Amino acid sequence: MCAISAGERGRRVLLVDHSRTLAGKIRISGGGRCNFTNQNVGAENYISANPHFCRSALSRFTPQDIIGYLRKHNIDWQEKKLGQLFLKNTSRDIIDMLRQECLETGAEFLTGKEVVEVHHEAGKKDREFTVLIENQAISAPSLVIATGGLSVPETGSSPFGYKLAKQFGLQVTELKPGLVPITTQSGFPDLAGISIHTIATCNKMSFREDLLFTHNGLSGPAILQISSYWNSGDPIELDLLPGLEDVLLADYPGKKLLSTALAQYLPKKFAQYYCRNWLEDKAIGHYSLNQLKMIEKNLHRFSIIPTGTEGFRKAEVTVGGVSTHELSSKSMESKRVPGLFFIGEVVDVTGWLGGYNFQWAWSSGYVAGSFA
Ligand SMILES: Cc1cc2nc3c(=O)[nH]c(=O)nc-3n(C[C@H](O)[C@H](O)[C@H](O)COP(=O)(O)OP(=O)(O)OC[C@H]3O[C@@H](n4cnc5c(N)ncnc54)[C@H](O)[C@@H]3O)c2cc1C
Incomplete structure (x- = not known):
């Protein structure tokens, strides 16, 4: 979602993922039918050290906005209970939709490659961040971290985002499995x-x-x-x-x-x-x-x-993450390191069961893409 909104602003985007198959969690979510949002989304549906932090992003990209994308792609959905919206067909529909939207804005993909290191040189115009990916070095003025939480490692989860936050001196709150038996x-x-x-x-x-x-x-x-x-x-x-x-x-x-x-x-x-x-x-x-x-x-x-x-292996989410004190709620940009953004589950904003976590991923991704 971040790649799409940045791409729509004419930004040149490279989406890097160490998994070969993208969106592993979307694929398995909602029993294969992705509970992609909830009709009744509000800050009260999220756990965070700052319960108001998520308000701004949620109001700038709402459930109606993600529904708008589904309508554009003729993807059917249905409400199951308690405002939970699921796809009628399979999660594949929303993954294909996101991929197509990314490609239409010109975003490039680099998948199946490990990020080895991230360097930062403040003041180096338009090339402040350098990401070493195996034998390649890629530089950019903005770096958005969307590495998610620690749950279900088979989907590509890693502690990369938390480690990177610490590398840049940003606080990470205590992490624990959530939505877990x-x-x-x-x-x-x-x-x-x-x-x-x-x-x-x-x-x-x-x-x-x-x-x-x-x-x-x-x-x-x-x-x-x-x-x-x-x-x-x-x-x-x-x-x-x-x-x-x-x-x-x-x-x-x-x-x-x-x-x-x-x-x-x-x-x-x-x-x-x-x-x-x-x-x-x-x-x-x-x-x-x-x-x-x-x-x-x-x-x-x-x-x-x-x-x-039952631990992170069975959890749907990680409670805790990059401290909201470190980030602007308007843009998700680090207050200490301009150009560095954190979005989605890696941030200390954790939704209830029922489509709230994907809505947070869409909303925070959208706002970061509007500023990166
Ligand atoms: C079984 C299950 C079912 C769920 N069902 C729902 C649901 O129906 N509705 C809902 O709202 N939420 C659901 N969730 C939660 C939801 O999937 C997550 O909150 C959401 O996917 C978070 O999005 P994200 O983009 O922040 O991170 P993720 O979707 O986790 O994506 C992170 C990406 O970063 C990549 N990555 C990680 N480490 C690295 C690294 N070192 N280098 C490069 N790339 C890396 C991963 O490969 C992955 O592709 C479910 C979760 C699980 C586990």
């Missing part, structure tokens, strides 16, 4: 594959979505979302009966087993597991009203302390 002491092998609608809460943030039990712990949208707010040692609270009140009292007093009563509101396998592992599975009439209220309260405030996460 969590692990628990014994996992949930008996419940693996079962999902429950829940409200997951951690560090004053809540997400109402589905959770999924896995062999190693928990996943599903509710958990992926809350994982970005989780720090080691924090409990995660789960409301497993969101919006429901006094459900067990409806069956009181009666002969129905507790697990059967719970199975009216929760997956049967989970209800049985819950009663087997944490309670006795007796007839509802054998409990007092207070005990039933307590059981329900526990299901509304089911607390787990994760042992960790």
Whole structure:
């Protein structure tokens, strides 16, 4: 997107990537249908040390702007839920679109080559930055770093952007995997594959979505979302009966087993597991009203302390990155090193699940391309 917007201004652009196949993450995103944006994008959907930093770029290149490109290329999309826009066909459509737009503006591609070093000579007119790529040296007045985060290394991820920021003396905030499944002491092998609608809460943030039990712990949208707010040692609270009140009292007093009563509101396998592992599975009439209220309260405030996460290999994003204090929110240019820009996931701006991360990549890329 940066190459396109710089190219449209008549800039000469070289796009360098060490991967041979470009856009590896777009390819695998959204289950192969790229959740390319969200209709309801706002600064509140992003995590950053400076929560206002992303506002400017998001307002200058909006979801309507990326939709405009899709329309121009006759690419169909659809809303799935919560404003999430997915391609109808495959991620390939948007990759081909970006490539074609780049080529139309005259951008050149250099792929499958390692960047060995970057040199900077301030004041060397129009050639301040020199990038050594294997046996080639390429100089330019602007250098835009769009190397993304650390997740899913098979897609070409590398710590290059963070290292380069440090080489230039720029701060990088603490990095951790985000939008990632969590692990628990014994996992949930008996419940693996079962999902429950829940409200997951951690560090004053809540997400109402589905959770999924896995062999190693928990996943599903509710958990992926809350994982970005989780720090080691924090409990995660789960409301497993969101919006429901006094459900067990409806069956009181009666002969129905507790697990059967719970199975009216929760997956049967989970209800049985819950009663087997944490309670006795007796007839509802054998409990007092207070005990039933307590059981329900526990299901509304089911607390787990994760042992960790599945790490960068399984994460969708890296939380943290090049500090927003170092960059202009208008242009994404380094305040200390004019001509050096950082865009996309390498910056300390991390979106929620639901198309927000691609929108940040498009928006920040667009603004950098308007200034580089
Ligand atoms: C499985 C998965 C699914 C996802 N699904 C979605 C989704 O549906 N919607 C959404 O909004 N977000 C999604 N994301 C997140 C989204 O893919 C990223 O936030 C987004 O791609 C970031 O864009 P970027 O351009 O900053 O970095 P990237 O897309 O990661 O691109 C970085 C590029 O830099 C190259 N590179 C890295 N190191 C070097 C180096 N040393 N030298 C040269 N080149 C280098 C890489 O090869 C890569 O091509 C998903 C992520 C994953 C892992």
